[in-house]
Amino acid sequence: MTIPRSHPRYVSLMTRETLVRAWKAGIAVPEGLIAHGRGEAWDYLFGEGTSAPALVAEKAAAAFLVKATRPVVSVNGNVAALAARDVVRLAAVIPAVLEVNLFHRTEARVRRIVDVLSEAGAETVLGPRPNARIPGLDSKRAVCHLDGIYRADVVLVPLEDGDRTEALVRMGKSVLGVDLNPLSRTTRTATVPIVDELTRALRNVEKFVRELRDDPGEAARIARTYSKAGNLGAVYSFLDWRLKGLFRARPRHRP
Amino acid sequence: MTIPRSHPRYVSLMTRETLVRAWKAGIAVPEGLIAHGRGEAWDYLFGEGTSAPALVAEKAAAAFLVKATRPVVSVNGNVAALAARDVVRLAAVIPAVLEVNLFHRTEARVRRIVDVLSEAGAETVLGPRPNARIPGLDSKRAVCHLDGIYRADVVLVPLEDGDRTEALVRMGKSVLGVDLNPLSRTTRTATVPIVDELTRALRNVEKFVRELRDDPGEAARIARTYSKAGNLGAVYSFLDWRLKGLFRARPRHRP
Numbered sequence: 367m368t369i370p371r372s373h374p375r376y377v378s379l380m381t382r383e384t385l386v387r388a389w390k391a392g393i394a395v396p397e398g399l400i401a402h403g404r405g406e407a408w409d410y411l412f413g414e415g416t417s418a419p420a421l422v423a424e425k426a427a428a429a430f431l432v433k434a435t436r437p438v439v440s441v442n443g444n445v446a447a448l449a450a451r452d453v454v455r456l457a458a459v460i461p462a463v464l465e466v467n468l469f470h471r472t473e474a475r476v477r478r479i480v481d482v483l484s485e486a487g488a489e490t491v492l493g494p495r496p497n498a499r500i501p502g503l504d505s506k507r508a509v510c511h512l513d514g515i516y517r518a519d520v521v522l523v524p525l526e527d528g529d530r531t532e533a534l535v536r537m538g539k540s541v542l543g544v545d546l547n548p549l550s551r552t553t554r555t556a557t558v559p560i561v562d563e564l565t566r567a568l569r570n571v572e573k574f575v576r577e578l579r580d581d582p583g584e585a586a587r588i589a590r591t592y593s594k595a596g597n598l599g600a601v602y603s604f605l606d607w608r609l610k611g612l613f614r615a616r617p618r619h620r621p
Numbered sequence: 622m623t624i625p626r627s628h629p630r631y632v633s634l635m636t637r638e639t640l641v642r643a644w645k646a647g648i649a650v651p652e653g654l655i656a657h658g659r660g661e662a663w664d665y666l667f668g669e670g671t672s673a674p675a676l677v678a679e680k681a682a683a684a685f686l687v688k689a690t691r692p693v694v695s696v697n698g699n700v701a702a703l704a705a706r707d708v709v710r711l712a713a714v715i716p717a718v719l720e721v722n723l724f725h726r727t728e729a730r731v732r733r734i735v736d737v738l739s740e741a742g743a744e745t746v747l748g749p750r751p752n753a754r755i756p757g758l759d760s761k762r763a764v765c766h767l768d769g770i771y772r773a774d775v776v777l778v779p780l781e782d783g784d785r786t787e788a789l790v791r792m793g794k795s796v797l798g799v800d801l802n803p804l805s806r807t808t809r810t811a812t813v814p815i816v817d818e819l820t821r822a823l824r825n826v827e828k829f830v831r832e833l834r835d836d837p838g839e840a841a842r843i844a845r846t847y848s849k850a851g852n853l854g855a856v857y858s859f860l861d862w863r864l865k866g867l868f869r870a871r872p873r874h875r876p
Contacts, residue, residue, distance in 0.1 A: 403658020
């Protein structure tokens, strides 16, 4: 399907096309397509832009990454399909270990995603031949790397499943989530939940990492003063305000 | 994947599995999986139950179907995958013509969906060998049947694309939509938009058709007094109230 650049939904339609292609290439899975649809609905509600509270969470996440001793960026199929370059660049800037971490894991898909990240410029990517397990998850979903997620002190998990986010928090890690659903288990359990679209979140976090990496005092101050409850409260207020506007505006414009 | 019945998200996970299977069988398309995800997010916001205003719209839709001279029920890939039996039973009760009508149309997929509906008990299903066009749509998306959608006075279009809903309304038809997005073009342009999940909507409309088909006076009264603007206003108020509850409850329960 050819989508004209002038189409009002151009970006959204192209993103869908990218994901469908990634599924055909064995990178994304059907469940990932459904999850993307859920994200689309939320992003529409947020106005398809980064909210002020999301920006605050992105800066806090950058502060955690800068302060980390063993930071890891976790990559799944949708992340590789939609933001391979963004995630590779962010990991390089921190610098953090990249680890492929799949909910619907097959070794072939792990290898294909490693290839996608290598083509996007990654030097080392963990994923194949895992040698550790996250406690409290069933076998296939628990596997990870000793030198990656297992020993990490800070893990960025974009588009993560709630069970795994919880398991990582139980291990005592600082978990940074990226999830457009402000009520998901990932958002509720992550140490720093970023309620924003994947590529916007990754680019903003990268920008803040560049700002903070030479200013450890400021990074420490931001990590210390970040309040998850306050931040999520602001996300909810923003969404409430957005919905009121949407509901008021629409029926009048198009009766 | 085996999902235990006790899983709190059992119905939602089974529905996803059904759709993934339908996609593997060539009934649903990847774009349909993404669209389903959007619906999941909205249904979550609505509390995964029929709201009072949705029930009012379902009764109004039943009144339009009962009063119709040439009612048609339109079926696409997701509808066939998720609600073949419901849609066949509803069409039989009205009675209405069933027509397969695909956005991503291939003749092979039309035939597969006709088979699904036949297996679910349908006697006649229009779809293959279309012989008419809906004005104002590009060629592949415009095709339909003279004895089906083209000459229908009332068309039920569950999970329809906004362009086609608009085109049918421009043809002067009464269009009954089923779409969980209260702000979608289908919801805004349909004559009677039902903002509810597909199977709940079809079952409720069927129940109301059974009630109203022997009471033409009451059906006429309900169709006459239905107010789309008023009904959508009530949907928005309900959703606003739901969100406030969700946002208030969550952070306290799981800090």
